[in-house]
Amino acid sequence: MLEAIRAEDEMVLVTQAQHGDREAFGMLVCRHRAGMINGIYRMCGDAQLAEDAAQVALIRAWQRLPDYRPGGSFRSWLYRIAINTALDSLRREKQAEDIDDLQLAEPEVSGDSRLEKEERIRKIRQAIMALPEASRAVLILREYEALTYQEIAQTLDIPTGTVMSRLNYARKWLAERLQFLMEEA
Amino acid sequence: MIEHMDLWIDAYLDDELDPRQRQQVDAHLSQCPVCRRHLEQRRSLSGLLQEVPPASTRKTENQFVAEVGMRLSRRQVSTNPGFHLAWSLTPVALVLAAGFIQTAFILYDLVGLIPGAEQFLVNQPTFAPLSFHLPGLASKLLEFITMFLPMEWSWIIGLAGLVAIGLMYLGWLAAWWSLAPSTKLLPDSRVDTEYHSR
Numbered sequence: 001m002l003e004a005i006r007a008e009d010e011m012v013l014v015t016q017a018q019h020g021d022r023e024a025f026g027m028l029v030c031r032h033r034a035g036m037i038n039g040i041y042r043m044c045g046d047a048q049l050a051e052d053a054a055q056v057a058l059i060r061a062w063q064r065l066p067d068y069r070p071g072g073s074f075r076s077w078l079y080r081i082a083i084n085t086a087l088d089s090l091r092r093e094k095q096a097e098d099i100d101d102l103q104l105a106e107p108e109v110s111g112d113s114r115l116e117k118e119e120r121i122r123k124i125r126q127a128i129m130a131l132p133e134a135s136r137a138v139l140i141l142r143e144y145e146a147l148t149y150q151e152i153a154q155t156l157d158i159p160t161g162t163v164m165s166r167l168n169y170a171r172k173w174l175a176e177r178l179q180f181l182m183e184e185a
Numbered sequence: 186m187i188e189h190m191d192l193w194i195d196a197y198l199d200d201e202l203d204p205r206q207r208q209q210v211d212a213h214l215s216q217c218p219v220c221r222r223h224l225e226q227r228r229s230l231s232g233l234l235q236e237v238p239p240a241s242t243r244k245t246e247n248q249f250v251a252e253v254g255m256r257l258s259r260r261q262v263s264t265n266p267g268f269h270l271a272w273s274l275t276p277v278a279l280v281l282a283a284g285f286i287q288t289a290f291i292l293y294d295l296v297g298l299i300p301g302a303e304q305f306l307v308n309q310p311t312f313a314p315l316s317f318h319l320p321g322l323a324s325k326l327l328e329f330i331t332m333f334l335p336m337e338w339s340w341i342i343g344l345a346g347l348v349a350i351g352l353m354y355l356g357w358l359a360a361w362w363s364l365a366p367s368t369k370l371l372p373d374s375r376v377d378t379e380y381h382s383r
Contacts, residue, residue, distance in 0.1 A: 022254065029250050034239070041240035050240050051249070058253050117236075124237050142199065143234050149201050168195050175230050182229040 014074050018065050025065075029058055032078055035145055039079060040086040042140045045129050049089055057085040076154035079145070083137050083155065090133075120181060127177045135170040138163055189220050198227050275357050283350045290343050 010031070016024035036057060041050035061081050068077055128136060137156060141147045153160045175182070190213050196202050197210045214221050244252070 022257065025257075026250055026254065029253055030246060033246065033249055037242060038239045042237070047240040047242060051242050051244060055249070055253050055256070059256050062257050121237055124233060128234075128237075143231060149196070149199070164192055164196060167199075168192050171195060171227055171230055172191075174234075175226050178230065178233060182226070182233055 010074055011070055014065075014068065014070065017062075018068065025062060028074075028078075032075065033058075035075075036078065036082045039140060039145050040082055040089075042128065042144055043083065043086040043133075043136065044090045044093075045125060046093070049093060050086070053085045053089040054082065056089075057082040060085065072154055073151050076147070076151045079141065079147070080155045080157070083141075087133060120184075123181060124178060127174055130177075131170055131173060135166045135173070138166040139170040139174075142167055189217065189223075191220075191223065194220055194223050194227060198224065198231070276354060279350050279354045279357070283347055286343055286346050286350075 010028070013024040013027050017028060033054065036054040037047075037050050040053045040057070041047055044050060044053070057078075061078055064081070068074070128139070131139065134156075138152055141152045141155060142149075147155065149160050149163045152163045156163070158166075190197075190210060193202065193206070193210050197207065202210065214224065242249070
């Protein structure tokens, strides 16, 4: 019920923004900012790059907003722009070439376990970053942004069956490489 | 030999199956240790992936929103295409009206230079004999000029017309500036409310 109200409210904001209402667009930015930054961050592994790319993606979204057709999920539409921007940034910055240099957010732990935790997170991040871009995008949208298969399909403009196979591939691939961490846990 | 449901295990985990499919997977899981192990492995993996923290951002939400706002291009608020067209053409129409009045007065002065023409205009305000020989637009223009008779008042009426058009033009400019969107995305109060409610 709350989801339906939120979606309806969002469509009102989108319509207003399509007519040039910057305040309505500002509200949409507030709603999706964190999700976009985190999605891009998980795609490219650099928090600063993610923040900048999210801003670029939002500016692109504003420019393309008149082309958005209500009916599809606005979040999917926005995330599609964000993912494409992330991939553009990634290719430009060539971050993928040196995944050891990823800037990781520091987990809030203290003492000796901190280093262990950091190392563990670094390994997970490395494994995610080593995935092919197509599978990585599907995995991130599902695991971190909790998008449905249909929303992922809309976001990446691929059939739902492809979403399932890419997700299956990504999980299987990660499970093999992170088996030792899962056993530790 | 049991056929494993590898693809369906992911959909099962993500709650993407319809009730009938879910029942099928449940039935399969009850008799397939390999798929049960896969399901457990997927669950562990999901838990492991959640250990990666979100991005620690440098900018506050307000800073982020303000920066986006400053980089947005202007897009005029539109209502409907007809209104938008009329609104855009208003200054053009006002300039044309001012030009028409000026032209009418220049012509009126030129006509006034002809000896006896002034008296002729007073006596024949409709210009029927003259307009008969003139093309349509010129005839209408002369008829318009006669509206300003008597002649001693005509310049005041013309001036008032120009002033009125000038005021309308300034009014349109003021409305255009006031309706133009600002560069801010959110008023401060709304940003604060949104920010603190998170």
